[in-house]
Amino acid sequence: IIVGKRKSGGKILIFDSSQEDWTAPLWEYDTQSGVDGLTMDFDHFNDQKRVWHNNTEFILIAGNGDGIALFNLETEQFDYSYDIKVNGISTSVHAAEILPDGNFIVADPTGNNRGGANLRLIYGDNAAPQILQSIPYSGIHAVVWDYERERLWVWGSKLRKYRYVSAGENSELIEDDKFSPPWWGSGA
Numbered sequence: 100i101i102v103g104k105r106k107s108g109g110k111i112l113i114f115d116s117s118q119e120d121w122t123a124p125l126w127e128y129d130t131q132s133g134v135d136g137l138t139m140d141f142d143h144f145n146d147q148k149r150v151w152h153n154n155t156e157f158i159l160i161a162g163n164g165d166g167i168a169l170f171n172l173e174t175e176q177f178d179y180s181y182d183i184k185v186n187g188i189s190t191s192v193h194a195a196e197i198l199p200d201g202n203f204i205v206a207d208p209t210g211n212n213r214g215g216a217n218l219r220l221i222y223g224d225n226a227a228p229q230i231l232q233s234i235p236y237s238g239i240h241a242v243v244w245d246y247e248r249e250r251l252w253v254w255g256s257k258l259r260k261y262r263y264v265s266a267g268e269n270s271e272l273i274e275d276d277k278f279s280p281p282w283w284g285s286g287a
Contacts, residue, residue, distance in 0.1 A: 146194045161195035181228045200265040206239040
């Protein structure tokens with residue numbers, strides 16, 4: 100089980116869910132001291148999840164104002180970190196996802212000085228990362244890649260589904276369907 104603790108300096112902890120005593124984590128990342136080449140201070144992270152890419156297990160970390168990072172659980176080092184900026188200003192990443200080709204998706208809900216709330220597609224090259232696409236998206240807060248359906252689900256003021264066209268630096272998201280169930284309220 101991965102647990103994010105934002106108070107008291109911020110920590111990401113991994114616990115063995117089969118154990119009754121959760122006082123000793125299997126692994127801990129202290130956001131104040133950092134580890135192994137991570138250049139960003141993830142004191143205000145919003146999302147951390149276990150992901151698989153190229154048959155390797157990672158923790159994907161999304162930082163509120165700090166960007167995204169991939170921590171390799173096999174090597175116990177950070178393989179990727181990127182401070183996402185628009186007009187020279189750090190984004191406010193509330194959720195992130197890695198796509199099958201290694202590109203990233205981020206939810207940036209509070210971007211008034213960065214063009215408003217946006218769904219952003221990030222080229223996942225650690226040497227030259229860049230924003231490939233920014234899609235205005237009111238209230239955006241969650242992104243999930245659906246491996247079975249090969250679609251991206253995005254939650255904000257509306258629930259939407261996107262197809263992903265993988266083409267390196269020419270990759271793009273294309274809205275597949277709009278969803279607005281009768282029970283749906285605002286995600287903002």
